[in-house]
Amino acid sequence: MKEYEVIIGLEVHAELSTKTKMYCNCSTTFGADPNTHCCPICTGMPGVLPVLNERVVEYAVKAGLATNCEISRFSKQDRKNYFYPDLPKAYQTSQYDLPLCIGGHLDINVNGNKKRIGITRIHIEEDAGKLIHDAYTGDTLVDMNRCAVPLIEIVSEPDIRSADEAVAYMQTLKSILEYLEVCDCKMQEGSLRCDVNLSVRPVGQKEFGTRTETKNLNSFKAIHNSIEFEIQRQIEVLENGGVVHQETRRFDDVKGVGYAMRSKEDAQDYRYFPEPDLAPIVLSDEYINNIKDNLPEMPHIKKERYVSEYGLPEYDAEILTSSKKTASFFEKTNSICNNPKSVSNWLMGDFARLLNEKEIEIDDSKVTEENLASLIMLIDKGTISSKIAKQIFEEMFETGEKAEDIVNKKGLVQISDEGAIKEICQKIVDANPQSIADYKAGKDRAIGFLVGQVMKETKGKANPQIVNKLLLEIINK
Amino acid sequence: MSVSKEDVKHIANLSKLNLTDEELEKYTTELSDIVNFANELSNIDVDGIKPTAHILDIKNVFRKDEVQPSYDREEILKNAPSKDAGCVSVPKVVE
Ligand SMILES: [Zn+2]
Numbered sequence: 001m002k003e004y005e006v007i008i009g010l011e012v013h014a015e016l017s018t019k020t021k022m023y024c025n026c027s028t029t030f031g032a033d034p035n036t037h038c039c040p041i042c043t044g045m046p047g048v049l050p051v052l053n054e055r056v057v058e059y060a061v062k063a064g065l066a067t068n069c070e071i072s073r074f075s076k077q078d079r080k081n082y083f084y085p086d087l088p089k090a091y092q093t094s095q096y097d098l099p100l101c102i103g104g105h106l107d108i109n110v111n112g113n114k115k116r117i118g119i120t121r122i123h124i125e126e127d128a129g130k131l132i133h134d135a136y137t138g139d140t141l142v143d144m145n146r147c148a149v150p151l152i153e154i155v156s157e158p159d160i161r162s163a164d165e166a167v168a169y170m171q172t173l174k175s176i177l178e179y180l181e182v183c184d185c186k187m188q189e190g191s192l193r194c195d196v197n198l199s200v201r202p203v204g205q206k207e208f209g210t211r212t213e214t215k216n217l218n219s220f221k222a223i224h225n226s227i228e229f230e231i232q233r234q235i236e237v238l239e240n241g242g243v244v245h246q247e248t249r250r251f252d253d254v255k256g257v258g259y260a261m262r263s264k265e266d267a268q269d270y271r272y273f274p275e276p277d278l279a280p281i282v283l284s285d286e287y288i289n290n291i292k293d294n295l296p297e298m299p300h301i302k303k304e305r306y307v308s309e310y311g312l313p314e315y316d317a318e319i320l321t322s323s324k325k326t327a328s329f330f331e332k333t334n335s336i337c338n339n340p341k342s343v344s345n346w347l348m349g350d351f352a353r354l355l356n357e358k359e360i361e362i363d364d365s366k367v368t369e370e371n372l373a374s375l376i377m378l379i380d381k382g383t384i385s386s387k388i389a390k391q392i393f394e395e396m397f398e399t400g401e402k403a404e405d406i407v408n409k410k411g412l413v414q415i416s417d418e419g420a421i422k423e424i425c426q427k428i429v430d431a432n433p434q435s436i437a438d439y440k441a442g443k444d445r446a447i448g449f450l451v452g453q454v455m456k457e458t459k460g461k462a463n464p465q466i467v468n469k470l471l472l473e474i475i476n477k
Numbered sequence: 478m479s480v481s482k483e484d485v486k487h488i489a490n491l492s493k494l495n496l497t498d499e500e501l502e503k504y505t506t507e508l509s510d511i512v513n514f515a516n517e518l519s520n521i522d523v524d525g526i527k528p529t530a531h532i533l534d535i536k537n538v539f540r541k542d543e544v545q546p547s548y549d550r551e552e553i554l555k556n557a558p559s560k561d562a563g564c565v566s567v568p569k570v571v572e
Contacts, residue, residue, distance in 0.1 A: 018542050019542050019543070019544050020542050020543065020544050020545075025540070025543060025544055025545035026544075026545075026547045027544045027547065033550075033563060034550075034562070034563040034564050035550045035553055035554065035563055035564060035565075036547060036550055036563075037547050038547055038548060038550075038553045039547050039548050039553075040548070043553060045556075051538060051539065051540040052538065052539050052540070053539070053540060053541075053542050054539035054540065054541065054542065055542040057539070074530075076530040076531070081491075082491075083491060083492060083493050084570075085565075085567045085570055098530070131570060132564065133569075134561060134562070134566070137561065137566070138569055139559075139561065139566045139567065139568065139569055140566070140567050140568065140569050140570045141561060141562060141564035141565070141566055141567075142564050142565040142566075142567060143563075143564050144553075144565070269487075269491060271491075274530055274531070276531070276532070278538070279531060279533075279535045279536050279537060279538040280530045280531055280535075280536050280537075281536070281537060282536040282537055
């Protein structure tokens with residue numbers, strides 16, 4: 001089999017987190033009853049006059065600046081015509097030849113290697129409605145609540161070469177949009193999703209192969225799996241002497257299989273023309289600079305600061321800053337307890353594990369920054385052992401109770417009284433002559449076993465450093 | 478004819494319209510007339526005139542991002558020929 005090179009470009013759609021729709025004052029809140037966030041403008045009634053939401057421009061410019069784009073001083077909107085029931089106007093208002101942002105890039109990290117992915121353009125456009133299949137009547141039902149919710153479409157250059165790179169690009173973009181607070185990035189609700197353009201060519205061949213477009217992928221797993229699937233499919237077609245057809249495809253996440261959509265290719269004739277009801281967008285240097293000066297600290301800058309200011313390992317800094325919510329939780333907790341490495345260990349360890357198990361976000365958890373900080377301070381002061389702290393944390397996570405309250409209620413205060421611990425140590429030494437012999441024969445591991453026994457006896461409440469010290473004293477006497 | 482029968486068929490197809498042979502004839506003539514009429518503009522000398530994105534000399538018409546009540550659902554669905562479960566009901570769309 002020949003060696004193949006994979007060429008991928010992503011078109012990412014991000015719903016902007018404005019309060020109102022793109023051209024009318026209807027709410028954008030997700031999950032409302034069908035057709036209750038609608039008016040004549042967003043349902044495409046004849047004779048209405050759309051007026052652009054100023055925040056749409058602001059948010060798109062923010063996204064453009066954060067991805068190193070040139071911001072257009074003159075931009076306009078166009079009609080993209082197509083006939084489908086989710087689009088009551090029979091055209092989508094979008095941008096054709098004069099988008100708001102042009103020519104940027106993003107730096108991504110793939111398995112420790114840095115790579116730059118070009119961004120062709122970012123334009124503003126409106127979302128379409130939602131189609132629901134009515135199993136009872138066999139008809140299709142149209143919910144127009146999402147019609148004209150504002151989007152930005154971020155189009156990458158065909159610089160991506162693998163599923164891993166595509167996922168890394170999407171993760172980097174997601175984290176930037178979250179930091180900017182221009183999109184809530186809830187992929188499961190479809191507010192961040194992407195189309196994958198993919199082709200393969202034998203290594204050494206100059207021309208691109210024929211590409212396909214897999215639409216509407218809304219999880220990292222779906223992006224990854226659909227790309228792996230499509231690479232395999234195209235290579236198999238070529239290896240069997242066939243040709244790849246230019247087509248629009250879907251990916252079934254549950255079955256892990258992609259398939260071509262039935263729509264005819266000749267329908268892809270969008271007949272763009274300038275939107276006569278909307279005025280051109282003309283941006284001044286002052287407007288753009290004002291937004292630029294007020295951009296929040298971006299993830300890669302924050303990461304460097306975490307290393308230099310808090311002395312965290314690069315690995316920790318990368319993980320903590322990849323999500324804005326985690327980063328702000330870290331900063332607030334550390335501002336109270338001032339132990340960055342410990343806060344980082346909790347956030348990347350037990351806390352992350354429990355959040356994953358529950359499938360919730362950090363800001364939906366019952367543990368507050370104050371509570372985690374006081375738990376850490378209890379360990380730092382020697383009031384509780386770190387082993388007990390893990391138990392306490394599980395309970396804090398379940399109930400939202402304060403660390404001190406759990407410690408007091410359950411009597412979990414660490415025993416640091418040497419007299420009391422010494423007695424137990426002696427008992428353990430007496431009961432384990434074989435371990436003492438092992439230790440004296442040079443097996444250092446034996447001491448760990450004895451510490452473990454003492455901790456078990458004290459239900460984890462003994463201070464392990466003191467236990468260690470006392471055991472050695474007794475044995476070496 | 479500046480618009481061919483094939484053009485009209487294509488446009489009708491994009492608009493999901495089924496045209497009879499007579500309609501095809503009729504619209505080919507009518508659309509040709511319209512395009513010819515519009516083409517008169519090509520005779521105007523536009524040397525030295527800058528291209529424009531909008532016929533009016535306006536820019537930056539924006540509104541504030543403030544929610545106002547939407548319409549009652551009954552009102553919004555009034556024009557729908559068929560409705561069900563608070564939605565417009567349309568013939569089955571197959572992906
Ligand atoms: Zn509306």
